[in-house]
Amino acid sequence: MSRIEPVDVDLSTMVGSVRLRAPIMTASGTSGHGAELGAFGDLASLGAVTVKSLLPVPWAGNAPLRVHQSPSGMINSVGLQGPGIRTWRSQDLPALLSSGADVVVSIWGRSVDEYAQGAALVADLPAQVVAVEVNISCPNTEKGNELFAHSVDATQAVMAATASANRPRWAKLSPNAGPLLVDVAQAAMGGGAEALTIANTFFGLSVDPLTRRPRLGNGSGGVSGPAIHPLAVRAVAEVRAALPTAPIVAAGGARTAEDVVEFALVGASAVQVGTASFADPRTCFRMIADTTNWCAKQGVRRFADLIGAADLSPVAVHA
Numbered sequence: 001m002s003r004i005e006p007v008d009v010d011l012s013t014m015v016g017s018v019r020l021r022a023p024i025m026t027a028s029g030t031s032g033h034g035a036e037l038g039a040f041g042d043l044a045s046l047g048a049v050t051v052k053s054l055l056p057v058p059w060a061g062n063a064p065l066r067v068h069q070s071p072s073g074m075i076n077s078v079g080l081q082g083p084g085i086r087t088w089r090s091q092d093l094p095a096l097l098s099s100g101a102d103v104v105v106s107i108w109g110r111s112v113d114e115y116a117q118g119a120a121l122v123a124d125l126p127a128q129v130v131a132v133e134v135n136i137s138c139p140n141t142e143k144g145n146e147l148f149a150h151s152v153d154a155t156q157a158v159m160a161a162t163a164s165a166n167r168p169r170w171a172k173l174s175p176n177a178g179p180l181l182v183d184v185a186q187a188a189m190g191g192g193a194e195a196l197t198i199a200n201t202f203f204g205l206s207v208d209p210l211t212r213r214p215r216l217g218n219g220s221g222g223v224s225g226p227a228i229h230p231l232a233v234r235a236v237a238e239v240r241a242a243l244p245t246a247p248i249v250a251a252g253g254a255r256t257a258e259d260v261v262e263f264a265l266v267g268a269s270a271v272q273v274g275t276a277s278f279a280d281p282r283t284c285f286r287m288i289a290d291t292t293n294w295c296a297k298q299g300v301r302r303f304a305d306l307i308g309a310a311d312l313s314p315v316a317v318h319a
């Protein structure tokens with residue numbers, strides 16, 4: 001193994017047609033709508049800042065309590081509270097653009113039509129908004145609250161309806177799709193996604209033994225953090241095995257350089273960090289330095305060479 005200095009390591013990575021300067025970015029919903037995380041580090045050093053999912057109109061979100069710490073992670077039901085895309089553009093985006101960060105804007109809708117409206121509202125954003133993450137892991141109100149990402153047809157329809165976004169689209173999948181995950185991933189790519197974000201939170205429930213009531217105001221919620229990391233790694237590996245050419249952005253419990261490398265080895269081109277930023281908002285920035293040092297120490301000159309390099313034979317990802 002040749003000795004490599006950290007300064008010689010190339011951390012840049014391609015997610016489809018989008019070149020990121022580093023493979024580590026924020027996960028939607030975990031660092032605000034704008035430049036909030038900039039108080040803790042240089043946002044321009046990140047692969048990108050992914051903003052909280054936005055509806056075309058303002059949305060109040062769910063009743064409190066919205067977050068609760070769980071073993072090795074957290075459970076949340078924030079309910080996608082947000083200012084709406086127009087207000088976000090005028091109030092939050094300018095500071096984010098001034099920070100020099102590349103931005104991924106996440107959109108959601110309650111119907112296919114709302115996704116189409118959202119896509120149209122982001123179509124003329126500057127090129128610094130490098131991609132649109134289409135969060136399909138939320139309920140389709142026209143179909144009795146079934147998650148879009150749990151239906152092949154709804155996934156295909158949403159991705160087709162967001163084509164007017166005028167930039168690469170990443171479909172954010174639900175890890176609760178079970179045996180449908182690969183079919184949904186395929187439908188997303190067929191509908192025009194350029195990449196897949198794998199994945200959102202896992203369905204969970206936390207009940208207070210004293211009140212005998214759910215701890216979260218909404219009842220159930222989504223589990224995130226280190227507790228879900230191996231589950232997310234498996235989901236990435238499963239999709240990669242079935243769709244080897246689909247670019248993947250991984251999310252699920254990443255908090256160390258080793259987690260980033262693990263996700264890359266099973267096929268992720270980049271990694272989003274969410275819950276770890278709640279524990280320490282400097283985490284993303286530290287992970288970039290740590291991943292650089294890890295690569296140098298291991299003689300890896302180009303991070304991109306790690307992508308899909310795990311030898312998983314003869315492991316069956318369904319096991």
Ligand SMILES: Cc1cc2nc3c(=O)[nH]c(=O)nc-3n(C[C@H](O)[C@H](O)[C@H](O)COP(=O)(O)O)c2cc1C
Pocket residue numbers: 027028029030052053067074076078080106135172199200201223224225226228251252253254272273274275276
């Ligand atoms: C408090 C909270 C809010 C979230 N809000 C969103 C959101 O608005 N849109 C979205 O696509 N994912 C949202 N997520 C999911 C994260 O982006 C990420 O997919 C998930 O938490 C797994 O990554 P992690 O374990 O690193 O947090 C949220 C997660 C948390 C913990």
